Amino acid sequence: xxxxxxxxxxxxxxxILLAIAAAVALLVLMGSNQRWFxxxxxxxxxxxxxxxxxxxxxxxxxxxxxxxxxxxxxxxxNNVDVRFTIQEEYIEQVRQRSIxxxxxxxLGGGQIVLHQGRAPTPPLPEASRIPTYDSKxxxxxRTANEVIVLRAADxxxxxxxxxxxxxxxxxxxxxxxxxxTDEINLALLGQSAGPVAGILTGLExxxxxxxxxxxxxxxxxxxxxxxxxxxxxxxxxxxSNLEATTAQLRDPTGLVPRLLDPSGSIATLLDxxxxxxxxxxxxxxxxxLTIAGLSQTLDExxxxxxxxxxxxxxxxxxxxxxRAALNTGQDVLLGLRNNPxxxxxxxxxxxxxxxxxxxxxxxx
Amino acid sequence: MxxxxxxxxxxxxxxxxxLYAIGFVVEILRQTGRFVTNRRATAKVLTMQxxxxxxxxxxxxxxISLGIxxxxxxxxxxxxxxxxxxQLIYNILIVVITRExxxxxxxxxxAARSGTAIASDLGNMVVSHEIEAYTATGINPIRxxxxxxxxxxxxxxxxxNLYFNIxxxxxxxxxxxxxxxxxxxxxxxxLLGTIALVDIVSSCVKSVVFGAIISFVATFHGLxxxxxxxxxxxxxxxxxxxxxxxLILANAVLTLVYYL
Numbered sequence: 001x002x003x004x005x006x007x008x009x010x011x012x013x014x015x016i017l018l019a020i021a022a023a024v025a026l027l028v029l030m031g032s033n034q035r036w037f038x039x040x041x042x043x044x045x046x047x048x049x050x051x052x053x054x055x056x057x058x059x060x061x062x063x064x065x066x067x068x069x070x071x072x073x074x075x076x077x078n079n080v081d082v083r084f085t086i087q088e089e090y091i092e093q094v095r096q097r098s099i100x101x102x103x104x105x106x107l108g109g110g111q112i113v114l115h116q117g118r119a120p121t122p123p124l125p126e127a128s129r130i131p132t133y134d135s136k137x138x139x140x141x142r143t144a145n146e147v148i149v150l151r152a153a154d155x156x157x158x159x160x161x162x163x164x165x166x167x168x169x170x171x172x173x174x175x176x177x178x179x180x181t182d183e184i185n186l187a188l189l190g191q192s193a194g195p196v197a198g199i200l201t202g203l204e205x206x207x208x209x210x211x212x213x214x215x216x217x218x219x220x221x222x223x224x225x226x227x228x229x230x231x232x233x234x235x236x237x238x239x240s241n242l243e244a245t246t247a248q249l250r251d252p253t254g255l256v257p258r259l260l261d262p263s264g265s266i267a268t269l270l271d272x273x274x275x276x277x278x279x280x281x282x283x284x285x286x287x288x289l290t291i292a293g294l295s296q297t298l299d300e301x302x303x304x305x306x307x308x309x310x311x312x313x314x315x316x317x318x319x320x321x322x323r324a325a326l327n328t329g330q331d332v333l334l335g336l337r338n339n340p341x342x343x344x345x346x347x348x349x350x351x352x353x354x355x356x357x358x359x360x361x362x363x364x
Numbered sequence: 365m366x367x368x369x370x371x372x373x374x375x376x377x378x379x380x381x382x383l384y385a386i387g388f389v390v391e392i393l394r395q396t397g398r399f400v401t402n403r404r405a406t407a408k409v410l411t412m413q414x415x416x417x418x419x420x421x422x423x424x425x426x427x428i429s430l431g432i433x434x435x436x437x438x439x440x441x442x443x444x445x446x447x448x449x450x451q452l453i454y455n456i457l458i459v460v461i462t463r464e465x466x467x468x469x470x471x472x473x474x475a476a477r478s479g480t481a482i483a484s485d486l487g488n489m490v491v492s493h494e495i496e497a498y499t500a501t502g503i504n505p506i507r508x509x510x511x512x513x514x515x516x517x518x519x520x521x522x523x524x525n526l527y528f529n530i531x532x533x534x535x536x537x538x539x540x541x542x543x544x545x546x547x548x549x550x551x552x553x554x555l556l557g558t559i560a561l562v563d564i565v566s567s568c569v570k571s572v573v574f575g576a577i578i579s580f581v582a583t584f585h586g587l588x589x590x591x592x593x594x595x596x597x598x599x600x601x602x603x604x605x606x607x608x609x610x611l612i613l614a615n616a617v618l619t620l621v622y623y624l
Binding site for chain 1: 419
């Protein structure tokens with residue numbers, strides 16, 4: 001009998017036992033490695049979109065896998081509820097003010113990165129919500145430097161993480177530009193109630209008021225000129241009268257004796273039924289009217305200047321927003337132009353050696 | 365009218381054969397239950413079946429699984445790290461070796477080696493009237509000839525699948541040492557952290573089902589020979605062809621069940 005047939009039972013026994021032992025060892029190692037008998041702490045996060053997460057996705061901290069996503073569900077408020085566990089030995093890393101970041105790769109294999117709170121605190125209680133990287137609270141904490149944010153390790157994820165906000169900003173800028181254009185169009189058509197329309201309407205009414213004020217000023221100036229002519233005529237007549245009076249005062253037989261005469265000019269002047277007094281009063285009234293017109297014009301100008309001062313910040317803000325939008329657009333275009341994934345890389349430049357050689361460069 | 369008659373006749377014949385096959389399988393399962401309680405008479409047949417099907421096929425299985433593990437690692441490590449996805453090599457190893465190729469390749473090797481042997485062996489016994497002799501002496505040929513082969517092939521396929529996994533995953537580690545040397549602790553940690561219990565269960569279920577299919581088909585075709593030795597090669601060819609077809613269909617169904 002052949003040896004293998006004589007020891008067939010032993011060979012089969014070893015064959016089966018070794019396989020079973022290997023299978024048991026594998027199961028034990030799996031249980032140990034996958035922590036079947038260790039405790040996990042569950043937390044959750046609310047995100048907007050479930051496309052970048054999946055059940056079983058790793059939760060990492062400084063490159064170490066510290067947990068797994070266990071479930072994803074849609075809440076009544078249309079948020080995506082992502083439940084994940086943190087392993088017992090890493091629970092101390094989940095400090096207060098910790099946040100999570102979902103890092104997805106276009107080639108698959110995304111992960112949730114835990115960014116630890118900066119201040120050493122006791123761990124977050126189990127079943128707490130951990131804010132996501134882009135949430136308002138996380139933004140505040142990051143701005144206040146209360147979170148330790150590390151750079152993503154995956155270069156593609158980094159590029160995607162950089163491109164995505166740029167595209168988002170570009171979308172926002174384009175939307176703002178379109179909105180601004182529409183607003184300006186509507187404002188120019190007089191169909192808008194926005195700030196630009198208010199400014200333009202204010203400018204239009206201001207121009208109309210300025211025109212009216214200018215018209216009023218010209219009317220006042222014309223009136224004042226007419227009054228001034230009358231006053232000058234009166235002054236001329238007064239001057240000529242004074243000259244005649246002076247001449248007569250010089251004459252010893254002239255004015256003085258006649259003035260002193262009971263039927264002379266002074267008596268006549270004092271008894272002229274207020275003709276001269278009325279003339280003086282009329283001149284003064286015309287001057288008052290002229291001054292009042294000038295004062296009204298100056299008030300109008302003052303109001304117009306004040307209105308321009310109040311409208312100045314709005315105009316300045318509008319110009320600043322436009323300039324910022326153009327700068328962002330320029331940055332995006334530069335980024336797209338420099339992105340080798342989109343443009344096929346930087347073309348190699350072949351250097352053309354110069355055929356000209358100076359006498360000094362020549363070798364002897 | 366004659367064509368319709370022929371079609372009807374063939375359909376009835378097919379249904380009858382299918383019903384006969386189902387009855388054959390049920391009878392094997394019924395006799396297997398009895399074999400477990402009283403196996404003294406045929407224990408040696410079972411041992412020899414495992415020896416021929418399992419132990420003797422171990423070198424073939426080990427060589428193939430080592431080679432496949434090596435190829436997966438070489439291909440994976442040359443492509444995946446370029447995209448920063450080197451960790452995916454463990455997922456690929458588990459999907460390919462444990463979940464898919466392990467059970468199906470093992471089953472194909474067993475079908476090619478042992479399925480043909482069983483079909484021709486039983487066919488020869490029919491031709492040489494040994495089956496009639498068993499029946500004449502009151503021995504149930506299903507219990508004494510078919511059941512040990514059924515259990516032996518099923519157990520052997522299951523165990524060979526375990527060895528395929530062991531050698532496949534170990535072989536990939538050995539090749540990793542040449543391509544991208546890493547410590548065994550790191551490799552085993554990555555592998556054990558990725559493999560899931562459901563992967564192992566799926567692999568084991570597949571290997572048991574495949575082993576049963578191979579033994580059912582081989583014994584069925586072996587005992588289907590009627591009188592001539594020239595029928596034996598035909599039965600062997602049919603055994604292999606039907607086994608491969610059923611194995612691939614069963615693999616598709618079980619994989620579908622896994623993902624449901």
